[in-house]
Amino acid sequence: MPVDSNKTQTRGSDKTSRRTFLATTAGAGALTAGCLGLGGNGGGSDEINVLMYAAAQATATEEAVIPEFEEETGITVNMDTAPFGDLLSQSLTTLQGDEAVYDVIDADMSLLPQFANEGYFEPLDDYVSDSDVLSPENFIPKVWEDAAIYGPPGNYYDLSGETRINQIPYQTNVLTLYYRTDLYDEAGLEPPETMSEYESAAEQLTDENDGIHGMGMMAREHASVFTEWKSEYQANRNANNEAAGRFFEDEVVDPQSPPLGFSSSWQPVFDNEISRNSLQNYVDRINASYTPDGVTGWDWTDMTQNFIQGNLATAHAFSTTARTANDESRSQVAGDVGYAPYPGVEVDGEVARAPHYGSWCLAIPANSDKKDAAWDFIEFQHREEIALERARVGAQPSREDVYETLSQSEEVFPGSQQFFEAMLEGFRVGVGRPKIVGYLEWREMMAEELNAAAIGNQNPSTTLEQAQDRTTEILSRQMSGHGIYE
């Protein structure tokens, strides 16, 4: 893979100016944190500051991790939570500053290319090798390689060099199918394995008189439209076409051959016949009678709400829906919900699946001076009994062995064994993101273009052609300095 270490020193469209800007912001952030009593380096050595995404993982950490951790170690944990946008700006602020405001941060997998390349995170290789609790063998190899390991700073694309563990996956999620067991049983149907089976089941189960549609979709201009379409497109990786299932030239998309998501040239190749057909199928499903009107304004929240109101026979979303769907106080279909891996496509008589998956990870900012205490906290979260406890209170584990336990011997909510089994299968066949710097900008652009196709503003060919052109434009800004797009 092309590496230009000299150029990586001045990488990025705005690297230096971003530093200046964020240094100013970091000052303000540190000041604010000081006012809030977050000690940062000024706090006691028995205190750590943790920043987490305001979602199930934070609630689970608060309930199932912090009290036990504090009692056992005597280390006080000050936890801040933030919604996604704020989390990102707060993370950048603390990572860019001279002194860390936070000692542990909750990092989305999509940001790792940028963060790893800048050397923002403390390498965890030694901590992991010394650990009795945490080992790469605990994880599905692909998940570990996708979420944890990346090259050294300034040499991000050289994966042949030293191992560098940047962060530990702790909240892993995958697009999963949810279905109404009562309706499927009544119709004598099994959960669909391919998209065409999904379509015919949806058609059969649609009963407009009862207000039930066979399938929900989430084609809003949002991450949901991209993950939904991508999960079908990338399943075509075995088709007789070099570009099939790939966004970039030579990109590895076979889940059995990690590391995934790297390209030798980063030339976009997703404007191809397979993707056009796949997008046309996607648009056809939106306009089909088995899908409710208005799904071009839906994301996973709408999908969940419609499913638990009994408006859908089948839905697909991420893990939060699972618990809500079987929660009697919130769901009209509680007790009648089954789970299955997200359908794939049939290629040469084989079913290939590629559900979108990702993971939140815990990392230690390189500028933290409480790295050992921070590691203790990360390690503690991954103890098997703590991971199980987190799952009981609503979080997603990341360890494979914990999923195996949850899918075989313990029910943490009605139907949870089938749910965790479907999730585990999903992780094994799932495909993550292309590992590009500026992934979020690219994804937003893709969502905008795909949504434009979904609402009928443009046809699939135009959509993919424009998206590919815009990809080149974005990457030429975001990835210049990596020896490509110079």
Place this chain on the structure above:
Amino acid sequence: MSVTRYNLFGNMRGRLTRNKIKYALLLPAVLYAAAWVIYPMIDVFTLSVQSDGAFVGLENYRQILTSDQFHDILTNTFVFTVPVLTLEVVFGIALAVAFNAKFRFKRFWQTIVLIPLVLTPFAVGMMFRWFFSSSLGIVNYLLSSAGLSTYNWLGDPTYATIAIIVAEVWQWTPFMFLMAYTAIQSIPQNIVEASRIDGASSLQRFRYIVLPYILPVLMITILIRLILILKSSDKILAMTDGGPAGSTTMLPMYIYEQTFVYGSTSRSAATSVLFLLLILSFGYLFMYLLSYTRHEV
């Protein structure tokens, strides 16, 4: 003469002392502005003419001004701002005139009307997102109950724009009402009475007395609202995320994304400068109109 010189000298000393006190009193505000307004503005401008830390002149501006996406976002901002402002002015004045009359439980109704103003914009956005949900929302439910067609409110560019306009007008009309109502209350009653005695109709009284009196306040209120509308983002993010197909993405959302999501600080700094110029132009225009209005009044 000597007395005059002494007085003159004394006055000058007094004036100098007074000036020192004035400057001393002004100093904290000036320092505050320098630290939190002027320095960041200079910093933003400096960033806007750099790329990778190197001076690139107006290149960032050229890229933005020639970008189709920026043109679309400007159009979106215009398409959102004009109807919102117009509707708020019309409804605000209508409410103010209505509340100027005497009726029972007036204070209670005033409180009800003002409630949207105290809600968080993001919460209002979430509320309206569910109101306008195509399958679960009350709007489509009411339309279908009345035998009318339902709409894909948040999944179609035109309807999504209408939906965000409705939400914005709902929340901020009370502000326009409050300002207009206060201005109407300050109109001298003897003028109104005199016009009545002269036989002026309600419409004539509104046109020739009420409107000219409240116009300066209205102009200032419109300017404040214009700036706030141009800065709108949280409600729209909650309702549409800027979609469908980018049709509800506004300038502040674009700047935020460029800065904190994409990390393109130079580009976002250049956009911010353009945004500032836009707001200053409107401000200047309104101040000019205001002076003209005062002259007319």
